[in-house]
Amino acid sequence: MVVRPFIFYRQNVIEKIRGHLLEKVTSWYQNWFGQAEVPSMELFQGDQHPGYVDTCQTYIDKGDNLAVENGVILAWENSQIILQKLAKEDTLHADVDSELSRYLMEKLAKDFSMMVANGNTVMEGQDCAEFKHTSGSGWLTGFIMVADMKFCFCIPPSIVSSLADSLQLPLLQKVSGDLEPVVSGCKQLVAEMSAELIPLELTLGELLEIQVGDVIRLDHPLEEPAVLVCGGEPLLKGTLGISGERKAIKLVS
The missing domain is CATH 3.40.1550.10 (CheC-like)
Known part of the structure; x- marks a missing residue:
């Protein structure tokens, strides 16, 4: 959806x-x-x-x-x-x-x-x-x-x-009182997000030869940001890195 x-x-x-x-x-x-x-x-x-x-x-x-x-x-x-x-x-x-x-x-x-x-x-x-x-x-x-x-x-x-x-106008309207419970409830929903890279293409022969320990070179250039996806829809772009002991993505656009 x-x-x-x-x-x-x-x-x-x-x-x-x-x-x-x-x-x-x-x-x-x-x-x-x-x-x-x-x-x-x-x-x-x-x-x-x-x-x-x-x-x-x-x-x-x-x-x-x-x-x-x-x-x-x-x-x-x-x-x-x-x-x-x-x-x-x-x-x-x-x-x-x-x-x-x-x-x-x-x-x-x-x-x-x-x-x-x-x-x-x-x-x-x-x-x-x-x-x-x-x-x-x-x-x-x-x-x-x-x-x-x-x-x-x-x-x-x-x-x-x-x-x-x-025109120095306040653009956005505050959410009406009738909608506040709905908006508040929506904030508790969980959305699964993922970072996608440019897909890698391999021949069937190359795929059959893959073994544990192999290093596979991806087609994604280092300077190209990854795409942050939610529900199958691209939302933002970011660069991959490390934050503390976890992998992370820094949003750039």
Whole structure:
């Protein structure tokens, strides 16, 4: 069974981040589309809205009208309308499959991600696969509505944390009293962890010749950290060593 993390963000913090992003989104929209309309925007914690997470996952699975830049996921419903707005000509019949169209949409998404991330980079691995694996836990998801265009977006936890830091906001919400017994009880559960090295490959002949006392040279480089695994899921990386009279692992990432 995969145990997924759950993170609670303060609702007032989400609202302040929404206000901050709305100002940036308005500037982003006006810069690209040259119109004075003010977009509307909704923002919420991903795993608190399973239906919306499912919608985002549908976009990801289809892979159409979707771009991922610096961990920020941006999806849109109608490329044709967006391209018409970009060209500022309602009569334009752009080919949504053309290289120029794809280039424009990629630039649009890249500019959006840079605006959201504010120059910060995401932690390695925070992308579409991570969003699906965690069912949106720790991510902020939302949508932008302006005129007849709709954009959906997902912001990874590391960018959420950076936004909160830049706004000097206390990000995490204290666990409510109703959940404290549950959380306290979970702390008593036992989890088995192991350190894994790069697997060693041997031929069947080599395997049959192994004897007690043989020294087997592993394929794991000395500078390569081992992977700490719990429940079959990789959690952290560390270097192996000795602590007292026991073997140990020092966490490095």
